[in-house]
Amino acid sequence: MATRRSRSNDVSAARVRAVSDEDKERRREVILTAAKRVFAKKGYHATTMGDVAKAARISYGSVYWYFDTKDALFHALMDDQELALRSHIDGALIDLAGADGEAVFRASVRATFEFFEQDRDVVKLLFRDAVVLGDRFDRHLAGIYEGFIGDIEETIAAAQSAGHVVEAPARMIAFSVAALISQLAVRRLTTDDGVPASVVADFVVTLLLDGLRPRKEKP
Amino acid sequence: MATRRSRSNDVSAARVRAVSDEDKERRREVILTAAKRVFAKKGYHATTMGDVAKAARISYGSVYWYFDTKDALFHALMDDQELALRSHIDGALIDLAGADGEAVFRASVRATFEFFEQDRDVVKLLFRDAVVLGDRFDRHLAGIYEGFIGDIEETIAAAQSAGHVVEAPARMIAFSVAALISQLAVRRLTTDDGVPASVVADFVVTLLLDGLRPRKEKP
DNA sequence: CCCGTTGTTGACTCATGAGTCAGTTCCGAC
DNA sequence: GTCGGAACTGACTCATGAGTCAACAACGGG
Numbered sequence: 001m002a003t004r005r006s007r008s009n010d011v012s013a014a015r016v017r018a019v020s021d022e023d024k025e026r027r028r029e030v031i032l033t034a035a036k037r038v039f040a041k042k043g044y045h046a047t048t049m050g051d052v053a054k055a056a057r058i059s060y061g062s063v064y065w066y067f068d069t070k071d072a073l074f075h076a077l078m079d080d081q082e083l084a085l086r087s088h089i090d091g092a093l094i095d096l097a098g099a100d101g102e103a104v105f106r107a108s109v110r111a112t113f114e115f116f117e118q119d120r121d122v123v124k125l126l127f128r129d130a131v132v133l134g135d136r137f138d139r140h141l142a143g144i145y146e147g148f149i150g151d152i153e154e155t156i157a158a159a160q161s162a163g164h165v166v167e168a169p170a171r172m173i174a175f176s177v178a179a180l181i182s183q184l185a186v187r188r189l190t191t192d193d194g195v196p197a198s199v200v201a202d203f204v205v206t207l208l209l210d211g212l213r214p215r216k217e218k219p
Numbered sequence: 220m221a222t223r224r225s226r227s228n229d230v231s232a233a234r235v236r237a238v239s240d241e242d243k244e245r246r247r248e249v250i251l252t253a254a255k256r257v258f259a260k261k262g263y264h265a266t267t268m269g270d271v272a273k274a275a276r277i278s279y280g281s282v283y284w285y286f287d288t289k290d291a292l293f294h295a296l297m298d299d300q301e302l303a304l305r306s307h308i309d310g311a312l313i314d315l316a317g318a319d320g321e322a323v324f325r326a327s328v329r330a331t332f333e334f335f336e337q338d339r340d341v342v343k344l345l346f347r348d349a350v351v352l353g354d355r356f357d358r359h360l361a362g363i364y365e366g367f368i369g370d371i372e373e374t375i376a377a378a379q380s381a382g383h384v385v386e387a388p389a390r391m392i393a394f395s396v397a398a399l400i401s402q403l404a405v406r407r408l409t410t411d412d413g414v415p416a417s418v419v420a421d422f423v424v425t426l427l428l429d430g431l432r433p434r435k436e437k438p
Numbered sequence: 439c440c441c442g443t444t445g446t447t448g449a450c451t452c453a454t455g456a457g458t459c460a461g462t463t464c465c466g467a468c
Numbered sequence: 469g470t471c472g473g474a475a476c477t478g479a480c481t482c483a484t485g486a487g488t489c490a491a492c493a494a495c496g497g498g
Contacts, residue, residue: 179402211430
């Protein structure tokens with residue numbers, strides 16, 4: 001008996017009205033979750049609002065009570081997933097407070113791949129659907145990207161001034177890193193060799209740090 | 220007076236009938252070119268067959284004389300552009316017959332970036348639109364990718380057995396290379412710093428070969 | 439010069455799906 | 469209890485766009 005006469009905490013079932021702000025927030029989440037699944041499965045254009053409604057076990061009209069338009073729903077989804085990814089990475093970095101740049105970098109990349117591995121729908125959403133809606137969503141996606149690239153750039157710049165990373169435009173490097181990660185994540189969707197995410201992550205980091213050419217010196 | 224009574228070699232104008240196979244082939248090309256422009260500009264879904272027809276200065280119905288469906292048109296476009304890219308790269312490699320692997324690799328990457336720089340519409344087509352149509356085009360795109368990745372893999376494997384490249388799954392490396400190139404090409408569409416394609420290409424190759432960590436040994 | 443073929447045209451059909459809205463039901467307040 | 473409003477419903481509207489088709493026009497062969 002939490003808040004009041006808590007009917008049943010299954011907000012997903014229709015015909016049960018969301019009254020409190022928490023209820024409404026929860027139902028919003030239900031819709032978002034359903035939408036993520038459906039969008040990821042069929043793609044933005046092939047997905048109808050009816051599909052979303054059905055997946056959320058809610059009426060057609062109700063979706064519009066929570067989201068003004070299909071676009072708005074998708075934007076909300078993107079925001080949601082960006083946040084989720086960020087907090088997942090942050091979580092992975094918590095017990096690395098005093099570690100060096102390489103360890104942080106490695107952990108971040110690993111966390112990213114893990115996140116994408118756990119929930120492939122996010123990948124489809126962000127790197128497939130979001131890309132297609134040219135302009136409208138491009139801007140939004142670019143913003144999300146921008147955030148991560150900025151973070152990477154900072155790390156790189158710090159490593160450069162410590163002499164751990166070769167001199168080159170930090171931004172260009174950051175771009176490349178982000179590109180490599182995102183594109184590999186996408187590719188893993190279709191080409192599933194059994195290689196686990198953490199291995200791919202380590203491979204990427206090592207590739208970036210050491211390059212393809214064999215090194216003669218011992219580290 | 221080439222073939223016969225060569226009316227006017229402007230096959231793009233409507234109301235001029237394409238009779239010979241060459242004429243038809245040329246008109247097909249006109250449609251493809253127009254379609255490329257329009258698809259690239261507005262994206263697959265936002266583009267109507269009417270748009271294509273208008274851009275090709277041809278009637279609505281005529282587009283369907285040359286292509287059965289919108290999907291077929293798009294697939295044809297993808298084929299067309301793959302071929303164009305391949306021959307552009309091949310062209311760049313002609314006078315490198317006896318060169319070493321690194322030179323070939325560098326030249327290939329540079330040619331690729333140049334190709335994408337010259338015609339940004341291709342990039343949009345292949346890496347934006349094609350990705351969105353889940354399944355139908357994914358397969359096709361994966362096939363195209365596959366071809367290039369196979370080539371890269373071969374080069375890498377050769378370099379490995381010559382001891383010029385570190386031991387690691389050649390396929391994974393090839394994936395990464397392709398990922399880096401394609402994603403950077405896409406990114407350059409939206410974020411246009413003035414950096415020319417050849418510089419980006421060299422940067423990518425050097426990054427891949429030498430890595431971010433400074434090398435102590437002299438080559 | 440006529441006729442069959444083949445290319446060309448654009449108005450039309452028809453399915454689809456986003457968004458609306460008039461109505462219904464549930465809830466808390468009084 | 470009953471009232472007002474907020475949450476909810478789903479049938480409907482309306483625009484849009486892929487694909488069709490009947491008519492038309494250029495061409496080449498006879």
